[in-house]
Amino acid sequence: MTTLALAGLGWAMRAVWQIRLATAGEPASGLPDQGEGNHRPLTSLEDSYHLVSSASGFAAAVCAIAFLVWMGRVRHNGRELSGARPRYAGLWVYLGWVVPVVNFWFPRGIIADAYRSSAPGEPLPLSLNVWWGMWLISMLTGVGLTYADSTDEIIARAYTDVWQLLASDAAVIAAAVAGIFLVRAVTAVQERRMN
Template identity: 60%
Template sequence: MTEHMNKQAAQLPAFRPVRPSARLAVGGLLLAGAAWGVRAAWEFRLFLAGEPASGPPDQGEGVHRPLNALENSYHAVSSLAGGAVVVCGLLFVSWLWLLRDNARALSGQPPRYLGIWVILGWFFPIVSFWFPRGIVVDAFRAGEPGRKVPLSVEVWWGLWLIGMVSGVGIVARDTTDELIARAYTEVWPLLASDAAVIGAAVAGVFAVLAVSRSQEARIRAARAVPSAGAVGTPAPA
């Protein structure tokens, strides 16, 4: 009987633990959201201070005036926020890759998206609008086709897209000095985009927890099936 149970255990797919990677991804999201909140606060400080009499930092034709203390501090805060987003991205992609590997083991089917898209799917034009979400959804539904995706996943992805396509959020087209000039004169679109990015980080926390808990439950169920079968297996005579 022991030999039979050992054979069944050997036939189980190799699952990777979800919880440690999920906790790191959650930490990265909280860090990025907090850093972006500080960035938004500095933009509002610039708005309240008002544009100096000398005009915006970038005065055109390659001329830049010396920055004041508040503008210099915004450069530092903006750089730190960008660094936090990079750290968050690395932790999130690591979690997503693990999730995808476990989903393949659960379903026994090759993933719909090649592994390279776990990384490049965030950067390539057009496909970046649905590949990352598709990888999360496919991993969630592995072993349970047709199951409804958690609302937090949809909220996370919707807010992420707003922050990405607004042009002043994660993928800003303006330089830092140009963002400073906009904060002086039209801060509300900046703050709206910041709110979308922060909201995406918060919703991402709930999405990571929901998807991770679901996959953990499916892994426990997959491991329990052969064990339950082994209980009723008679010992050889």
């Protein structure tokens, strides 16, 4: 849960810096990447955005590792509690995030399966669908956690289309918050069942 909170905080800091960039406006010297391999020196605000972006990226990477470990554990616990074979093979805990098309439902399915195995007959927690919906929105916008733009390109977008960046940041932050509630709900039901 701590890593989810740190990742959400990191993305909130990115949003703050993007707003600062948008309100400061593009410098008279133009964008950082001036094309044909030419880059101008960064302003102090742009340079600090690079630092914030790197720190939030690191927090997200640590969060991703911790979340994968947690997913593996709840899948295993669900199998132990129910005695039934999980719907998804263990390899999908990791591959389910990166294999195209299946990455739109396998991660959610793995957690839902673990919850159902741990608490038969109980409805899935609302946080599961909120978390997954926000994750998909951030993924599909192309500017969330999975964007392909460089930091300088993100800075350029902050000067012109900051609303797109902020919408995606909001989805990532909402996914992190819902993820905290999800981890608590699934972990609590498994601990209750084990006791």
